[in-house]
Amino acid sequence: MKYQYLLGIVACSAVLSGCSSGTAKKQVAESDGEEIAFADPTIIRENGKYYLTGTGDNHPQGFTMLESADLRTWRVMTGDSVQYLLKEGDNVFGDKGFWAPQWFRNGTRCYLTYTANEQTVLAEADSWKGPFVQNTIKPIDGSEKNIDSFLFKDDDGKYYLYHVRFNHGNYIWVGEFDLQKGAIKPETLKKCLDCTEAWENTPNYVSDPIMEGPTVIKLDGVYYLFYSANHFMNIDYAVGYATASSPLGPWKKYSGNPIIHRDIVKENGTGHGDIFTDSVGKYYYVYHVHASDTAVSPRKTRIVPLHLKKSDAGIYDISVNANEVIKPYKK
Numbered sequence: 593m594k595y596q597y598l599l600g601i602v603a604c605s606a607v608l609s610g611c612s613s614g615t616a617k618k619q620v621a622e623s624d625g626e627e628i629a630f631a632d633p634t635i636i637r638e639n640g641k642y643y644l645t646g647t648g649d650n651h652p653q654g655f656t657m658l659e660s661a662d663l664r665t666w667r668v669m670t671g672d673s674v675q676y677l678l679k680e681g682d683n684v685f686g687d688k689g690f691w692a693p694q695w696f697r698n699g700t701r702c703y704l705t706y707t708a709n710e711q712t713v714l715a716e717a718d719s720w721k722g723p724f725v726q727n728t729i730k731p732i733d734g735s736e737k738n739i740d741s742f743l744f745k746d747d748d749g750k751y752y753l754y755h756v757r758f759n760h761g762n763y764i765w766v767g768e769f770d771l772q773k774g775a776i777k778p779e780t781l782k783k784c785l786d787c788t789e790a791w792e793n794t795p796n797y798v799s800d801p802i803m804e805g806p807t808v809i810k811l812d813g814v815y816y817l818f819y820s821a822n823h824f825m826n827i828d829y830a831v832g833y834a835t836a837s838s839p840l841g842p843w844k845k846y847s848g849n850p851i852i853h854r855d856i857v858k859e860n861g862t863g864h865g866d867i868f869t870d871s872v873g874k875y876y877y878v879y880h881v882h883a884s885d886t887a888v889s890p891r892k893t894r895i896v897p898l899h900l901k902k903s904d905a906g907i908y909d910i911s912v913n914a915n916e917v918i919k920p921y922k923k
Contacts, residue, residue, distance in 0.1 A: 654679035761800035797826035805864030820863035
């Protein structure tokens with residue numbers, strides 16, 4: 593769950609025997625600026641530069657944006673102290689709990705999906721810089737609570753909305769999406785995954801099963817669904833992926849999950865991010881981590897290259913290296 597206002601303190605006791613140590617600081621470059629604290633982050637690349645947004649950064653009632661040329665040093669592109677993509681009250685749904693934004697472009701029209709008031713929302717703009725607004729102020733599906741939206745367009749022109757619904761836990765669902773109407777086609781709704789693996793629900797923070805933060809890409813005709821599991825306050829919050837031959841599944845989990853976890857990148861609470869590419873097509877994953885070994889918030893942003901190696905089965909094995917993790921900071 594993405595409660596920016598929730599502060600978590602996790603004690604480094606016997607339960608936290610696997611807490612990351614000071615060695616993590618040697619595996620990411622030290623900065624000379626303010627470390628970025630976007631949770632649930634997402635990045636797009638436009639006109640040779642990168643743009644970052646996410647949950648929080650001390651502005652919980654909307655979404656702000658930063659710009660970078662190198663993924664490490666970021667700034668407010670207007671020169672002001674804050675630049676909003678979308679702001680509470682400015683012709684958009686929601687007055688609290690603004691979480692998990694995602695940029696989406698369709699031709700010349702730009703969209704932002706996000707969560708507010710525990711509802712998924714779709715807003716539009718003439719530019720990816722915003723401001724994103726709604727002609728009719730409403731959530732995508734107000735029939736029940738749903739969060740963590742990710743909009744995907746397939747090669748055949750169909751759209752799919754991946755998102756999280758609640759049922760004694762958080763679970764990822766998908767439905768075909770009518771972009772013009774801003775609505776899910778209810779007859780296509782399907783649950784993607786169940787919590788079946790030990791790493792997905794560890795005892796370091798007791799909670800109902802949680803699977804969230806979906807991102808989907810398509811490689812060589814195969815769909816890859818990246819997701820996070822465990823409560824975000826759990827030190828074992830981590831990232832895995834599953835594959836399918838259809839955007840609606842069924843999904844097969846990767847046997848090497850999780851691919852981003854505290855045991856791998858040496859920081860706690862690693863999860864809920866998004867995938868983007870650099871100018872030569874290399875894939876990266878941007879995600880958040882806990883503030884420190886003992887505190888959850890403010891969650892901090894991390895970026896890491898993804899290494900893809902095709903297996904004999906034709907599916908990519910995807911991994912990351914701890915010594916390549918980028919710790920972005922704001923100048």
